[in-house]
Amino acid sequence: MNKKKKIVASVIMILALGLLVIFTVGQKQEQPGSGFAAHRVVAHAMGGIGGHTYTNAFEAFIANYEQGTRVFETDLLLSTDNQLIARHEWTANMSKLLGQTEILSSAKVGAPLSHDEFMNSPIMNIYSPLDLEKILDLMQHYTDAYIVTDTKEFDSGLIMQQFEMLTEAARTRDPTLLERIVPQIYSRDMLDELNKIHIFPNIIYTLYTSKDTNDEVIEFVQNNKVDITMPASRANRDFVQKLKKAGARVYVHTVNEEEQIVKLYRMGVDGFYTDFVAENDLNRIKGLRSSL
Numbered sequence: 001m002n003k004k005k006k007i008v009a010s011v012i013m014i015l016a017l018g019l020l021v022i023f024t025v026g027q028k029q030e031q032p033g034s035g036f037a038a039h040r041v042v043a044h045a046m047g048g049i050g051g052h053t054y055t056n057a058f059e060a061f062i063a064n065y066e067q068g069t070r071v072f073e074t075d076l077l078l079s080t081d082n083q084l085i086a087r088h089e090w091t092a093n094m095s096k097l098l099g100q101t102e103i104l105s106s107a108k109v110g111a112p113l114s115h116d117e118f119m120n121s122p123i124m125n126i127y128s129p130l131d132l133e134k135i136l137d138l139m140q141h142y143t144d145a146y147i148v149t150d151t152k153e154f155d156s157g158l159i160m161q162q163f164e165m166l167t168e169a170a171r172t173r174d175p176t177l178l179e180r181i182v183p184q185i186y187s188r189d190m191l192d193e194l195n196k197i198h199i200f201p202n203i204i205y206t207l208y209t210s211k212d213t214n215d216e217v218i219e220f221v222q223n224n225k226v227d228i229t230m231p232a233s234r235a236n237r238d239f240v241q242k243l244k245k246a247g248a249r250v251y252v253h254t255v256n257e258e259e260q261i262v263k264l265y266r267m268g269v270d271g272f273y274t275d276f277v278a279e280n281d282l283n284r285i286k287g288l289r290s291s292l
Contacts, residue, residue: 036071036146036182036202037249040271041279042229043072044254045088045150048275049127054097056086057127061138065145067278071182071271073148074135076162083115084132084165089152099124132166136173139180148182148204159186160193167198184229186210188220204229204251214239221246229253229273232264240268262287 045054047064056075064072075088088094092110095101101109103121113121119129130138139145151162163183170177182202185191186209194203207217207230221228221243228243229251243250252264253273258281261272265288282288 036180039069039071039146039279040282041069041071041277042148042251042253042271042273043069043278044273044275045075046072046086046130047278050124052097052124052127053275054088054094055123055127056088056130057123058130058134058138059127061130061145064278065142068280069278070144071146071148073150073184073273074130075150075152076132076166077112077152078158078162079115079118080112081114084162084169085113085115085118086130086135087118087152132169136170136177139177140174146180146182146202149184150206151184156187156190156193159190160197163194163197185226188212188216191224191226202227206253207231207234208253214242218242218246221248227251232260235264235267235269237267244268244270258285261285 043060043064045056046060047069049055049057049060049063054075061072074086076084077087077090079085090110090112092101095104095109100121100123103125104113104117108117115131119131121129123129135147139147149163149166151159153159153162166181167178170181178198179201181200182204183194183200184204184206185194186206188205191203191205194200203225204227205217205220207228210217212220217228218239220226225247227249230253232252232255235250235252240250249270250268251271251273252269255261255264255272255274256276258277261274261277261282262285264272
């Protein structure tokens with residue numbers, strides 16, 4: 001290549017690099033969130049452990065925390081002596097799923113338990129049940145962990161009772177814990193009732209029992225500072241994008257397949273409730289790695 005051609009090639013390269021810099025700087029870069037919004041994985045029922053789901057167990061929290069997960073959904077029920085414990089439901093099927101049919105008497109399989117009965121019934125014979133106090137212990141020790149509530153009562157009065165108990169217990173321990181508790185509400189009406197108890201910085205409206213239309217949900221988001229979670233089957237690009245434009249972070253549940261996570265992420269979904277995908281796993285999933 002003669003000297004003249006070298007000069008021309010150099011000029012073209014410099015111009016190309018300059019255009020690339022201008023283009024890159026001119027793009028609106030999506031900034032990562034901070035605090036709760038910085039995380040994309042929500043560990044369903046404290047996350048899976050040993051292939052088991054719905055354990056809500058101490059060891060499940062630890063195992064998933066060690067894999068980078070920082071947001072943990074926990075089921076909450078009232079024991080027969082009116083204490084908050086971490087269990088999905090009082091059914092025989094759940095007792096079987098948790099490997100407790102031989103630990104509990106036949107009369108207690110599928111029946112509500114007292115606090116002591118619950119706490120003294122190991123899950124799968126090896127995992128430790130959690131109550132409210134032990135959940136708060138974990139939050140105090142792991143100071144970057146968030147708890148998303150899934151209160152398993154059908155009566156709105158009982159749900160508010162649970163939030164009152166939760167709020168008072170956290171406030172007594174350390175009021176700053178309330179900044180890392182993310183309540184899930186199940187209807188639009190619940191928001192006003194919850195705000196009477198405490199103004200939480202993050203609230204998720206879960207749609208799995210909601211009869212609201214998409215337009216009603218979008219309007220609710222526009223008028224209130226809430227995020228949304230929905231079954232993956234309800235998520236579509238139009239609904240997700242309208243929710244995001246209205247100001248919500250959008251989550252789906254419960255998703256364990258990497259292919260489905262990538263599909264939903266490309267749709268605009270911000271986060272995923274999952275049993276077996278940890279926060280660190282997102283860094284290796286093809287289709288997510290470069291964007292995350």
